[in-house]
Amino acid sequence: MAQDEKKKVQLRSASWFGTNDKNGFMYRSWMKNQGIPDHHFQGKPVIGVCNTWSELTPCNAHFRQIAERVKNGIREAGGIPVEFPVFSNGESNLRPTAMLTRNLAAMDTEEAIRGNPIDGVVLLVGCDKTTPALLMGAASCDLPTIVVTGGPMLxxxxxxxxxxxxxxxxxxxxxxxxxxxxxxxxxxxxxxxxxSAGTCNTMGTASTMACMAESLGTSLPHNAAIPAVDSRRYVLAHLSGMRIVDMVFEDLKLSKILTKDAFINAIRTNAAIGGSTNAVIHLKAIAGRIGVDLSLDDWSHGKGVPTLVNLQPSGKYLMEEFYYSGGLPAVLRRLGENGMLNNDALTANGKSIWDNVKDSECYNDDVIRPMDNPLVASGGICILRGNLAPRGAVLKPSAASPHLLKHRGKAVVFENFDMYKARINDPELDIDENSIMVLKNCGPKGYPGMAEVGNMGLPPKVLQKGIKDMVRISDARMSGTAFGTVVLHVTPEAMELGPLAAVQEGDYIQLDAHNGVLHLEVSDEEIAARLEKLKATQVIMRTGGYMEIYRERVLQADEGCDFDFLVGCRGAAVPAHSH
Incomplete structure (x- = not known):
């Protein structure tokens, strides 16, 4: 954009800093105590650098260095960087689960962006929940936004x-x-x-959500996979800082990028990379904030998309090999060449996603498989429905055992995670490899926060026979780094008295992933009678604090586990304040 055209753009920050009255005086004066010269308040865009740095979030502990590179890019492009912190929910340390505070981080992000004099924002994300949380908060404000991920560890x-x-x-x-x-x-x-510094180096939730951010178009190409300590990560951070300044002048807001086509691209990308089941919840929550109607049924767009990326836990390699083999652009090119990408979807650099990837190359066909030699022929997240999951459940075929994708077994029931821990090592437990392990009360309201406990470890008596997988069913989540034939996100959850709550020890359950069926072999009348009995004895827990808000207002897994009052785009307008 020409300099003359840039001068004509009305900057949002000008309503703070651009007036010659008492308010303008006060806004500028207090900012000047940081050594900002007067000419920086004259038509330069103010760019927020939203930082989830924390030494308690080890995946994001190198973000001070990343932020400095972003700020250098902003300055070079003529912008004014202002760095600010938001709640950092680290997966590895935070109890009871980082998912409990994803919405809190999103609220923090939204209010920080809307309430402050910024024209655009760079989101510094990495650890599992920081990526969706910051995208959710930014989407509700709808300013020009670009994502910079911290990158995977070596x-x-x-x-x-x-x-x-x-x-x-x-x-x-x-x-x-x-x-x-x-x-x-x-x-x-x-x-x-x-x-080394960085996020998990497997195709876990952090790497998955980095790929989701890139396939949605919210970052520059290659953002998803450059290792945290590779110098090219700093280059990308610098270029992203430069790019956000132009995005402000182009008025390239998130709502122009986060379209339904972009979300379909992300769903297909998730299939191609063997991505985490957690993406189902997070994409729904982000879509809800920007106003895109995305449902579990839309995950059918991933059906038939082959898993091309041969990474753990589904495959063999790690994120270093993924980047050095061509990274996500090489995957997107293969999808686009085969009609599996909405090629015209707009991205943060102002180009279509196809323009970004059409010349990408793959340098190792074992790491990023060709379409005719995939890791899994149909790798899309499998959506299951039936009388056990009326509103849906999910399963990741690329991490499952093929022989268990169609299975009938007797339920071994754990009413909660404490019961699981107390029973699983008991040599007298009546369980074998044909049984189906069922875990209840670990959903959004049940845990609360829907912890990653769905991939229950197998009992020692089964492991000692050389068995490495069994069918497991719960209303919980599992880590994207985990593997196995694990049915997750059963909705409604047991705490909401969904049919899962009615499962009893010895009931038979049928799983048919090929046809998307999860069926409890108990009559509707018996299920209803069991649930009525449970309802009469259910005690509603009062905890106070944030946890009580969470239990009262969180939506179910099929709705993205956002708070009901946070869904929707509220925009960046904020009432003027007169001092």
Whole structure:
């Protein structure tokens, strides 16, 4: 955009800093105590750098350096960077689950953006919930916005082999429980897993949501996969800082990028990368904030899309190999060439997604598989329905055992996670590899916060037989780094007296992922009678504080687990304040 045209654009920050009256005096004067010169308040766009840096969020602990590179880019392009913190919900430390505070972080982000004198915003995200939370908050304001991810950590290294963050824990712990490795060998792996700054290096939820942000068009190309400590991560941060300034002058708001076509692209991308089931919840929540009608049925757009990315937990490699093999642009090109991408969808750099990826190359066909040699022929998230999940449940076929995708078994029931922990190691537990493990009361209201406990570890008596997978069903979530034939997000949840609450020990359950069916072999009348009996004895817990707000106002998994009062785009307008 020409300089003369830029001068004609009415900047939002001008209503704070652009008046020669008492209010303008006060807004400018207090900002000047940071050493800002007077000419910076004259027609330069103010860019917020929304930072989730925290030493308690190790995935995001390097964001001070990332922020400085973004700010350098903003200055070079003629903007004024203003960095501000928002709540940082780290997956690895925060109890009871980071999902409990995703909406809190989104509220913080929304109000910080709307209430302050900024014309555009850069979202610094990385750890699982920070990406959806900040996109949700920004979407409700609808200013020009660009995402900069912190990037994945380097490959873990243990005894000469690459090991994946998260995935190593699940695998090694099962090996220890089965008696195949000692406690000393298990603990020896700890230091091997996380050896640099960055998010999980598997295709877990952090990497998945980074890919979702890029496939939605909210970041520059290659943002998703550049390793955190690769110098090109800093280059991308600098270029993103430059780009947001032009986005302000172009009035390229989130609502122009986050269209229904963009969300369909993200759903198909999730299938192609073998992405986390958590994307189902987060994409719905982001769509709800920008005003796009996205439902579980829209995940059918991922059906038939092959899983091309050969990464743990579905496959073999890690995020370093993914980036050095061509990264997400190489995947998107393969989708676009085969009619599986809405090629005209607009992205943050002002180009269509196809223009961004049409010349991308793949440098390793084992890491990013060709369409005719996929890791999984149809890798899209499987949506299940039936009398056990009237409003839906999800399963990730690329992480499941093919022989269990159609299965009938007897239920072994855990009423809550504490009961699971108390029973699972009991040698007298009546369970074998044909059983179906059922976990209740771990949904949005039940846990609360819908913790990642759905991938229940198998009982030692089964592991010792060499069995590595069983069908597991719950209203919980699971880590994107986890694997197995795990049915998640059963809706309505047990705490809401959905049919899951009625499952009893010994009931038979049918799973047919090929036809999207989850069926409890109990009559509708018996299910209703059981639920009526439970309703009579149900006690509503009062906890006070944020947790009570959460339980009262959180929506179910099929609705994105947002708060009912936060759904929708409220825009960036804020009443003028007179001092």
């Amino acid at each position: 490959n873990g290294k243990h005894h000469g082999k690459d090991v994946g963050s998260g995935t190593l824990v699940w695998q090694a712990h099962e090996e220890y429980k089965a008696g195949r490795i000692t406690l000393e060998q298990f603990m020896d792996m700890e230091a091997s897993m996380s050896r």
